Amino acid sequence: MRERNGWQRVVVEGAAILKGMAVTLRHLFRPPVTVQYPEQRPRIAPRFKGRHWLTLYADGTERCVGCELCVIVCPSQAIYVKAAENTPERRVSRGERYAEEFQINMLRCIFCGYCEEACPTGAIVLGRDFELADYSREALIYTKAMLQEPYPGASGRDPNREV
């Protein structure tokens, strides 16, 4: 850069400061970008990864076959699955086994979605609910009863899909 003497510097740098002041002044008249959360709802992306659901087939049978692939892939080891055998009298899932107990520790979960990717039957999916605060650690260990869809398609996923 060309050397400037004292007065040239005063003019050039002073003009730069005034230019900056003009930029901030323009921003003063822009509408704020803040989402005022409890009153205004944030826009949720279509593939948002929120609270988990254990989905059902359209006929009401469980998709989860108790393979524990989600347990293996989970980087924060937040998932616990206790598998049990299906019997001819009581078929809960379409495979050999089903999940007798299925727990996710929502305090450990980092919502990476690897469990959904690993699942061979598309049983576990990440939903759109992100307001998961609670008052105790115990309340944030979600049990199978909490995770299971109340009816096929309740999670927002098509109950007739393959995986």
Place this chain on the structure above:
Amino acid sequence: MTALVAEAVLKSAVLVFVLLTATAYEVLLERKLLGRLQVRYGPNRVGPWGLLQPLADGIKLLTKEDFAPAGADRVVYVAAPVLLMTVALFSYAVIPFGPEVDLFGHRVALYLADVNTGLLLVLGASSIGVYGLILGGWSSNSKYSLLGGLRSSAQVISYELSLALAVVAVVLEAGSLSLVRIVEAQQDAWFVLRQPVAFVVFFLSALAETNRAPFDLPEAEQELIAGYQTEYGGFKFAMYYIAEYLAMITQGALAATLFLGGWHGPFGPSVAWFVLKVAAFVVVLIWIRATVPRVRYDQLMNLGWKVLVPVALANLVGSALLLL
């Protein structure tokens, strides 16, 4: 005699109340304005538009634990913020808000005292304020506080010089050190028109005097946490904060009095014009804070000693020759 004392006490009480309220709302104004300049809202939860935020902050600070760090010099530690805040309020004894007016049948002057050395008193008060900073920094027994206190004293002393030199040019124009006389001398033309160079030097020095961005080195949070006030909490911290924001208003009042015609305006009540000028000055300070990044320490000292002092000195000599 009694009536005079009663009037002075009443005026002081009103003044202190108005100034402390103004300071509290100045903080809110800064937070709101900075927010909007950064394309966000700023505080808007406590009361309508966040207008009760200063009240909530005050209650919070008053009910906090009153503590002193281990190894602190207790007496000085407590005295420093008290000194700083007292001195910050002190200047308003001589700053005129308006001329003499008729109020409820009485002839009331809208200033506390018309001292013939008023300007010296204001400059002296701001010099004593440095003790508040450096004593607070030293007595806290903390390296960050000490460094912040040292920085602020070096900075304030350096810039006091150019501030005073710029102001002397105004004194030459008005022919008096009395702030009331200086305002009266600006009946026809504001001194900013006759002394533009002095005004620019005064403005930059005022920025540095009040430790405002871009000269906020004494409390540079990245390097010094919060400088001299690092170890302060509760109401002692609040007193530092009040003093700091009061200093902004004081410099605004000085700028209005010395350069912007004080209470003079084309129409309407005189006090309103004074308040408007001070408010405009404060808004510009906040606007600058939202724009300009902090300067380096050597840049600060270069600007003070190699630019502002010579320019102010040359301006002083020049205007003295012109006036002769």
